[in-house]
Amino acid sequence: MTISIWRYSHLILAVSSALFIFIATVTGIILALEPISNQIQPFAVDNANDLSLAEALEILHNEYEGVITLEKDENDFVIASIITAEGKNDMFYVNPFTGEKLGELIKKKPIFEFATNLHRSLFLKSTGRFLVGLFSFFLFLIAITGIKLILKRQGGFKRFFAKVVKENFEQYFHIVIGRYTLIPIVIITLTGVFLSLEKFNLLPSDKLVHKNIENTSHAESIGINGFHVFQSYTLNELKSLEFPFSEDEEDYFILNLKDKELYINQYTGRVMSKADISLVSIVSTWSMVLHTGQGTFVWAMVLLLSCIAILFFMYSGFTMTIKRKKESVKIKNKYTKDEAEFILLVGSETGHTQRFAKQFFDALITANHTVYLDQLNKYSTYKIAKHLIVFTATYGEGEAPSNAKNFEGLLKMIRQKQTVKYSVVGFGSLMYPDFCKYAIVVDALLQKQKNFIPNLPLFKINNQSHDAFKTWIQQWNESTSQDLKIQLTKPTVNKKRLKNFEVLNITDCNVDDTFLLQLKSLKKQKFKSGDLLAFYPEEDHIERLYSIGRVEDTILLSIKKHKFGVCSKQLSTQKQHNMIKARIKRNLDFHFPIYAKEVIMIANGTGIAPFLGMMNENTLDIKTHLFWGGRTQQSFQLYSKLIDKAFKKGYLSSFNLAYSREEDEKVYVQDVLMEKEKLICNVLQNKGVIMICGSIAMQNSVLEALNIITESKLQHPLSVFENNEQIKMDCY
Numbered sequence: 101m102t103i104s105i106w107r108y109s110h111l112i113l114a115v116s117s118a119l120f121i122f123i124a125t126v127t128g129i130i131l132a133l134e135p136i137s138n139q140i141q142p143f144a145v146d147n148a149n150d151l152s153l154a155e156a157l158e159i160l161h162n163e164y165e166g167v168i169t170l171e172k173d174e175n176d177f178v179i180a181s182i183i184t185a186e187g188k189n190d191m192f193y194v195n196p197f198t199g200e201k202l203g204e205l206i207k208k209k210p211i212f213e214f215a216t217n218l219h220r221s222l223f224l225k226s227t228g229r230f231l232v233g234l235f236s237f238f239l240f241l242i243a244i245t246g247i248k249l250i251l252k253r254q255g256g257f258k259r260f261f262a263k264v265v266k267e268n269f270e271q272y273f274h275i276v277i278g279r280y281t282l283i284p285i286v287i288i289t290l291t292g293v294f295l296s297l298e299k300f301n302l303l304p305s306d307k308l309v310h311k312n313i314e315n316t317s318h319a320e321s322i323g324i325n326g327f328h329v330f331q332s333y334t335l336n337e338l339k340s341l342e343f344p345f346s347e348d349e350e351d352y353f354i355l356n357l358k359d360k361e362l363y364i365n366q367y368t369g370r371v372m373s374k375a376d377i378s379l380v381s382i383v384s385t386w387s388m389v390l391h392t393g394q395g396t397f398v399w400a401m402v403l404l405l406s407c408i409a410i411l412f413f414m415y416s417g418f419t420m421t422i423k424r425k426k427e428s429v430k431i432k433n434k435y436t437k438d439e440a441e442f443i444l445l446v447g448s449e450t451g452h453t454q455r456f457a458k459q460f461f462d463a464l465i466t467a468n469h470t471v472y473l474d475q476l477n478k479y480s481t482y483k484i485a486k487h488l489i490v491f492t493a494t495y496g497e498g499e500a501p502s503n504a505k506n507f508e509g510l511l512k513m514i515r516q517k518q519t520v521k522y523s524v525v526g527f528g529s530l531m532y533p534d535f536c537k538y539a540i541v542v543d544a545l546l547q548k549q550k551n552f553i554p555n556l557p558l559f560k561i562n563n564q565s566h567d568a569f570k571t572w573i574q575q576w577n578e579s580t581s582q583d584l585k586i587q588l589t590k591p592t593v594n595k596k597r598l599k600n601f602e603v604l605n606i607t608d609c610n611v612d613d614t615f616l617l618q619l620k621s622l623k624k625q626k627f628k629s630g631d632l633l634a635f636y637p638e639e640d641h642i643e644r645l646y647s648i649g650r651v652e653d654t655i656l657l658s659i660k661k662h663k664f665g666v667c668s669k670q671l672s673t674q675k676q677h678n679m680i681k682a683r684i685k686r687n688l689d690f691h692f693p694i695y696a697k698e699v700i701m702i703a704n705g706t707g708i709a710p711f712l713g714m715m716n717e718n719t720l721d722i723k724t725h726l727f728w729g730g731r732t733q734q735s736f737q738l739y740s741k742l743i744d745k746a747f748k749k750g751y752l753s754s755f756n757l758a759y760s761r762e763e764d765e766k767v768y769v770q771d772v773l774m775e776k777e778k779l780i781c782n783v784l785q786n787k788g789v790i791m792i793c794g795s796i797a798m799q800n801s802v803l804e805a806l807n808i809i810t811e812s813k814l815q816h817p818l819s820v821f822e823n824n825e826q827i828k829m830d831c832y
């Protein structure tokens with residue numbers, strides 16, 4: 101497994117602190133419930149914070165014999181300690197508008213007591229506190245490296261919240277949830293570190309230093325109702341107010357406000373002395389609030405959700421690592437770089453490409469060749485090399501994987517003495533705009549090198565396709581007159597997740613070798629047009645996805661039978677009432693936008709399948725237009741019945757066809773779009789949505805055409821509408 105420094109740090113930090121983070125998170129979840137449960141108690145009084153201290157004190161004095169203290173607790177509830185008419189002391193939550201007792205003080209529940217101790221110190225006193233602070237800092241670093249990894253993957257700050265390409269459940273939600281919770285996690289961890297430092301007296305002192313303001317005494321008593329200072333502060337600023345203990349003039353009111361402490365003469369109401377709360381104290385108070393969520397229901401909820409998210413990150417992160425470890429293979433060379441005639445260099449981030457290179461390596465060794473396998477970053481001189489074969493993935497936005505970043509520089513510096521034949525195999529995914537871009541770059545670099553001559557043209561492989569790799573091996577064998585045999589291991593399919601689907605109907609293949617397959621799930625399942633049906637053919641177990649059209653609660657697929665297509669062949673031989681095992685995958689980003697006023701659906705070939713369902717589900721009468729590109733009129737016959745039906749019901753407002761093989765001049769769907777620029781502009785301006793489904797080549801041409809229209813007619817690039825989520829795509 102090759103791995104970038106950021107991912108490595110993210111992983112190492114996570115592994116080394118997993119146990120502590122787990123304990124802190126579980127206790128964190130429990131503790132987040134404390135402020136939430138407190139906040140729902142009926143002790144908060146509306147607008148209490150607007151009441152002046154003078155008003156509140158007057159009310160309490162009228163109601164009770166004496167007042168000892170008035171304070172606010174961490175939930176922002178007002179507490180009064182008073183003397184009753186019977187001369188007894190009592191302390192309770194009070195309504196400062198009426199003086200009414202609202203209830204007894206909240207006692208910390210034993211579960212919260214236990215969780216607090218475990219969370220703060222793991223019951224290990226100072227050592228525990230130190231460890232908690234340290235691992236809190238580790239979690240902070242994990243969050244920072246996580247942010248960096250998302251930025252790298254998404255391609256910068258601007259694309260931080262752009263659509264995430266879904267490779268698997270764990271990876272997808274690790275990123276999606278991470279984007280929303282990393283900032284709260286940074287706040288939780290930094291405040292956690294601060295609170296730990298405070299406990300170890302590692303911060304400047306926050307002791308209050310009083311400055312005398314007034315020396316006069318024995319002035320005339322004016323009664324507290326007339327105290328200017330009590331009139332000028334409200335309960336919002338109050339932390340606590342202690343009444344004088346005795347009638348001695350040296351015994352003051354001690355008023356603690358959020359930013360200062362005041363000593364107030366009990367007869368004159370003059371402020372005798374004042375101390376400002378230190379910055380450390382203010383930060384400490386805020387750290388406490390931000391770390392515990394006390395007093396704020398919303399923030400406590402954010403903390404709760406963030407803690408749950410951390411548990412999910414632990415699960416998904418470790419699952420991804422284990423999966424990658426399983427995929428990875430160790431390089432064990434039999435020959436040194438200078439003893440080998442075949443040099444295989446790999447650019448791989450998560451190990452899949454290396455697995456393919458290793459299969460090729462093994463096949464060459466079995467055929468008694470001298471082979472040397474290494475990373476692209478280790479490019480060097482190779483004394484007797486005759487062939488250089490590069491297998492490389494692409495990352496980021498068409499960039500090199502981390503173990504190939506230095507290749508370009510090395511290639512420019514290091515010259516081979518003899519002539520070497522080269523071949524480049526690119527591994528990538530059509531889900532990314534820059535398909536196999538780095539392999540293209542490597543191929544172009546090698547073309548420019550003097551001693552290198554091409555053996556095979558650049559070969560691109562989508563989604564680690566075994567079929568495509570076998571095709572390349574065939575080409576390799578032909579070009580070198582060899583007969584290498586590759587044993588590709590079938591991925592394991594989790595059979596428990598597969599469901600039974602009955603074949604309701606299957607049409608014959610039409611002129612384009614395309615057929616319709618209608619299935620019914622034996623068990624009731626949730627799905628919509630635009631979702632995907634995943635098959636895992638017996639032969640290679642590699643997942644194939646087909647876009648679903650939902651027609652009368654059944655699944656309608658449009659499938660093109662490919663000459664070497666393992667899955668399409670298997671499906672084309674199905675008979676009515678056969679059972680097929682498959683799995684529905686939700687594709688929420690490609691559902692019919694029922695919120696839109698007008699929708700344009702653009703497809704070519706089998707890409708029409710989801711739209712066949714959507715147009716027949718359009719019961720809200722949303723104005724819908726269909727553009728479809730195929731080869732001939734005969735190609736269209738397969739879908740004509742369903743389209744006619746949608747028309748008759750009024751679900752489809754217009755339908756535009758483009759045939760590429762009907763007349764001398766080829767007409768493609770993008771050509772028809774260019775003729776309908778007015779409709780496109782209207783739909784986009786009126787917040788309508790354009791949906792595209794079909795081949796990547798069609799998607800690129802359609803996007804180009806749409807961009808020309810929006811730039812010339814609406815004075816905006818198409819990206820503006822893409823960012824508004826007005827363009828939905830599902831192409832392959």
Ligand SMILES: Cc1cc2nc3c(=O)[nH]c(=O)nc-3n(C[C@H](O)[C@H](O)[C@H](O)COP(=O)(O)O)c2cc1C
Pocket residue numbers: 252253254447448449450451452453454493494495496497498499501527528529530532533534535536537563564
């Ligand atoms: C974050 C990320 C970015 C990717 N960017 C591209 C890309 O720009 N172009 C492409 O063709 N494939 C891209 N891919 C797909 C990978 O190149 C492809 O899955 C490859 O088979 C992974 O090989 P590896 O496991 O050896 O790293 C990307 C994958 C990820 C996870």
